[in-house]
Amino acid sequence: MSKVETTIAARRDAGSGALIGYLPVGFPDLATSIEAAVTIAENGFDVIELGLPYSDPVMDGPVIQEATQTALAAGFRLRDAFTAVREITSRVDAPVLLMTYWNPVLQYGVERFAAELAEAQGAGLITPDLIPDEASNWLAASEATGLDRVFLAAPSSSDERLRTITELSRGFVYTVSTMGITGARAEVDSAARTLVARLREAGATNACVGLGISTADQVAEVLSYADGAIVGSALVRALSDGGLDALASTARDLASGASVQH
Amino acid sequence: MSLREASGPYFGEFGGRFVPESLIATLDELTEAYEEAKADPAFSAELDHLNRTYTGRPSIITEVPRFAEHAGGARIILKREDLNHTGSHKINNVLGQALLTKRVGKTRVIAETGAGQHGVATATAAALLGMDCVIYMGEVDTERQALNVARMRLLGAEVVPVTTGSRTLKDAINEAMRDWVTNVATTNYIFGTVAGPHPFPAMVRDFQKIIGDEARAQVLELTGALPDAVAACVGGGSNAIGIFDAFLDDPDVALYGFEAAGDGVETPRHAATITKGRPGVLHGARSFLLQDEDGQTVESHSISAGLDYPGVGPEHSWLASIGRASYLPVTDAEAMDALRLLSRTEGIIPAIESAHALAGAIRLGKQLGPDAVILVSLSGRGDKDMETAAEYFRLLDERE
Numbered sequence A: 001m002s003k004v005e006t007t008i009a010a011r012r013d014a015g016s017g018a019l020i021g022y023l024p025v026g027f028p029d030l031a032t033s034i035e036a037a038v039t040i041a042e043n044g045f046d047v048i049e050l051g052l053p054y055s056d057p058v059m060d061g062p063v064i065q066e067a068t069q070t071a072l073a074a075g076f077r078l079r080d081a082f083t084a085v086r087e088i089t090s091r092v093d094a095p096v097l098l099m100t101y102w103n104p105v106l107q108y109g110v111e112r113f114a115a116e117l118a119e120a121q122g123a124g125l126i127t128p129d130l131i132p133d134e135a136s137n138w139l140a141a142s143e144a145t146g147l148d149r150v151f152l153a154a155p156s157s158s159d160e161r162l163r164t165i166t167e168l169s170r171g172f173v174y175t176v177s178t179m180g181i182t183g184a185r186a187e188v189d190s191a192a193r194t195l196v197a198r199l200r201e202a203g204a205t206n207a208c209v210g211l212g213i214s215t216a217d218q219v220a221e222v223l224s225y226a227d228g229a230i231v232g233s234a235l236v237r238a239l240s241d242g243g244l245d246a247l248a249s250t251a252r253d254l255a256s257g258a259s260v261q262h
Numbered sequence B: 001m002s003l004r005e006a007s008g009p010y011f012g013e014f015g016g017r018f019v020p021e022s023l024i025a026t027l028d029e030l031t032e033a034y035e036e037a038k039a040d041p042a043f044s045a046e047l048d049h050l051n052r053t054y055t056g057r058p059s060i061i062t063e064v065p066r067f068a069e070h071a072g073g074a075r076i077i078l079k080r081e082d083l084n085h086t087g088s089h090k091i092n093n094v095l096g097q098a099l100l101t102k103r104v105g106k107t108r109v110i111a112e113t114g115a116g117q118h119g120v121a122t123a124t125a126a127a128l129l130g131m132d133c134v135i136y137m138g139e140v141d142t143e144r145q146a147l148n149v150a151r152m153r154l155l156g157a158e159v160v161p162v163t164t165g166s167r168t169l170k171d172a173i174n175e176a177m178r179d180w181v182t183n184v185a186t187t188n189y190i191f192g193t194v195a196g197p198h199p200f201p202a203m204v205r206d207f208q209k210i211i212g213d214e215a216r217a218q219v220l221e222l223t224g225a226l227p228d229a230v231a232a233c234v235g236g237g238s239n240a241i242g243i244f245d246a247f248l249d250d251p252d253v254a255l256y257g258f259e260a261a262g263d264g265v266e267t268p269r270h271a272a273t274i275t276k277g278r279p280g281v282l283h284g285a286r287s288f289l290l291q292d293e294d295g296q297t298v299e300s301h302s303i304s305a306g307l308d309y310p311g312v313g314p315e316h317s318w319l320a321s322i323g324r325a326s327y328l329p330v331t332d333a334e335a336m337d338a339l340r341l342l343s344r345t346e347g348i349i350p351a352i353e354s355a356h357a358l359a360g361a362i363r364l365g366k367q368l369g370p371d372a373v374i375l376v377s378l379s380g381r382g383d384k385d386m387e388t389a390a391e392y393f394r395l396l397d398e399r400e
Helices: A003-013 A031-041 A062-073 A078-091 A104-107 A108-120 A136-144 A159-167 A192-202 A217-223 A233-255 B021-038 B041-054 B090-103 B117-129 B139-144 B146-154 B171-184 B200-208 B210-223 B238-247 B313-321 B330-346 B352-368 B384-395
Strands: A018-024 A047-051 A096-099 A124-126 A146-150 A171-175 A206-210 A228-231 B014-018 B061-062 B077-081 B108-115 B132-139 B159-161 B187-189 B229-234 B254-262 B276-282 B284-289 B325-331 B375-378
Touching: A003 A018, A003 A047, A018 A031, A018 A206, A018 A233, A031 A047, A031 A078, A031 A233, A047 A078, A062 A233, A078 A096, A078 A108, A096 A146, A104 B159, A104 B276, A108 A136, A124 A136, A136 A146, A146 B187, A159 A192, A159 B021, A171 A192, A171 B352, A192 A206, A217 B146, A217 B187, B014 B276, B014 B313, B021 B090, B021 B171, B021 B200, B041 B090, B041 B238, B061 B210, B077 B210, B090 B117, B090 B187, B090 B200, B090 B238, B108 B117, B108 B171, B117 B132, B117 B146, B132 B139, B132 B171, B139 B159, B146 B159, B146 B238, B146 B330, B146 B384, B159 B171, B171 B187, B171 B200, B200 B210, B200 B238, B200 B313, B210 B238, B210 B375, B229 B352, B238 B254, B238 B313, B238 B375, B254 B330, B254 B352, B284 B313, B284 B384, B325 B352, B330 B352, B330 B384, B352 B375, B352 B384, B375 B384
Parallel strands: A018 A047, A018 A228, A047 A096, A096 A124, A124 A146, A171 A206, A206 A228, B077 B375, B108 B132, B108 B187, B132 B159, B229 B254, B229 B375, B254 B325
Antiparallel strands: B014 B284, B061 B077, B276 B284
16 A cells, blocks of 8 residues: 555544645745645644646636745746655655646656656655546556556546546545535535545545535545545635644644544 | 548647546537537538528638739738638637537537637627627736627627736636536537647537638639648637648648747747747647746737737647648737738738738748749738737827
C-alpha cells in the first residue's frame, strides 16, 4: 500500500475516515504556504493536497482562483512546488499530494516531473483535467516511481468509466460530490453518497469526497459513508482572511468532524 | 488517405479530451448525437433549409481587381461570409449546434465570445429556436466590442462580462466551461471554434466546411481552375478550416493561415500561436499554445478581438506539422492597412479579423505574380469594428 492508502486505512480502522486538506502552494507566498500546510497537518488533517497554481483553472471556483492567481502574480514557479513538498514532508508525517492541471506537468516533462516529485518525498498527483484515457505517459511514469495517481470520478460517470477510474487510481479515488466546481456549499450534494456506493460496486476501497465541504458537520456526514473528506475553499478563505492563526482554528474545527483527538 | 477524413479525437498527435471527468458523459452524448445527426437526412435537410432561408447561403464570391492591383496583379477572389445573416461565418456553426441542442433535448445554451461575432450568432439562434442563452465575454472585449454586447442583449441573451485572468476570450472559455460543468443537465455549450475537446474540432469544422465546398465550385466555375492559394485568418481557426477543408486533397492548392502578429512576433505582444508557440494542453485539447516555460498560458495581444487567443484548433496544428498548410504572422498595422485598402478600392469594409487574411493575400499576390488566383475567406464584415477603426485612423472630428 502507498503511504496515502496506509494513512486512509488507519483512519478507517479507527472508526472514522481521513481528512484531506487543499491549499495552493505559493499563496500568499511560498514560505507562508509551507507553514500553512504544516499548520493543517498539525491540527488534525491526515493528507495534504497542495494545489499547483495554473493560469486556466477550469475546475476551480472564485476563492481558489483568486488565491492561485495571486500566487502566479507573486512569481510562483513550478520548481517551488518541489521545494514546498520537500520541506512539508520533512516536518510532518502527513503525505503530500500535488493537485495539478495537466499542462504544467506536460511542459516540465512527465517523467522528469514524476522523478523530482518522488525525490522530494511527494506522494503523487491529483489530476483534475487528465482522464485515464489520456494518461498513458503518466500511468507509465507513476508505475516507474511508485507515485499515487488520483483520478476524478463524477456523478455523471458511467459504470464502465468508474471501473476504469477505480482500477487505474492509486491512493484514492477523488469522488466529485456534485456537478460543479470547487467552493463552499450549504449542503453536500446527496449525489456524493450515491457515487461512493457506485464506486464500491466498481471495487474502490478508498473513495474520498470533495467539492462543497466546508464545515465539521459536513465532514462528519461525508465520513459516515466515505473513506475521506476533502476540504479546500474553506481553508483557503481562512488563510486568506485571517492568516495562519485563523487557518489553525478552522482546521481544528473541521477536524472535530473527523473525531480526531488532540 | 484523404486528409478530409480526419474525424478526431486526434489529428496526428493533436486533439484529445483534456477535461474534467464531469464533462466526459456529456461529450460522449454530444459525440453520439452528432454522429447520428450527421447520418440523418432530416437533420441535414433542416440545416440546409436554415442555411438557405435564414443565413442567405450560398454566400457569393466577389473578384476584387482594384484591390488586386496592390497585390502584384494576381486575381483575388473573396468568399463573402460577411454577407451572411449576423455578419460572419459564425452562424454556419451555430445553427448546426443549435439544432443539435434541440435534438438532445436541452433548453439552455451558453457560449464564449471574443469579438462578439460568435456570441451574436449564438444569441440569434437562441432567439430563433426559443432557447435560453448566456454569453461569456471577457471584460476587455465587452469594452472594445460594446455594440455587440448591446446586440446580444437586444436578442434576449444574458451577457456575462468575465473579470478573471486576462479578461479576454481565453477566460471567457474558462468561465463557460465552469458553467457547463455545473449545468450540464440542461445546458449545451455551443463552442465557437475548431478548438476545445473532441467532438468540437471535428464537429465545428463539419458545420463550417460549407464555406470551402461552395467556394471551390464557385471558383472553378468562374476561372475554370482551382485557385493557386487559399488565404484565411486564424484565431481558433474555424473560418480557415472551413475554407481549407474542400482543398485538403488538392495538393496544388497552397493553404495559408494568417495569424495575428499584434505589434510583431519579435515583441511579446502578439497572438501568433503556431508561429511562436509550442504544443501544450489548453481548453481540452493538445495543440500549439502560447505559454511560458512552466506551461502557464501567456496572454495574447491583437487589435482584433476575434484573433486574440493564445491557442489554436488541433487540426491546424496537425496541418502545420505535416506541412499541408502554412501559418504566417500579420501585424496589426498590416491588417489595418488592408482593411482601409479594401474599403477604398472595392467598397467592402471587412472585419479586422478578415483583414489579416487580406493583408496575407497582398503578400502572396506579390510573391506569386499576376497569373496567380488567390481565394480569400472574407469571414466577417467590419461594422462591429468601426469604433476601433475610427480611433486607429482618426476618422472622427476631434471633440472638445
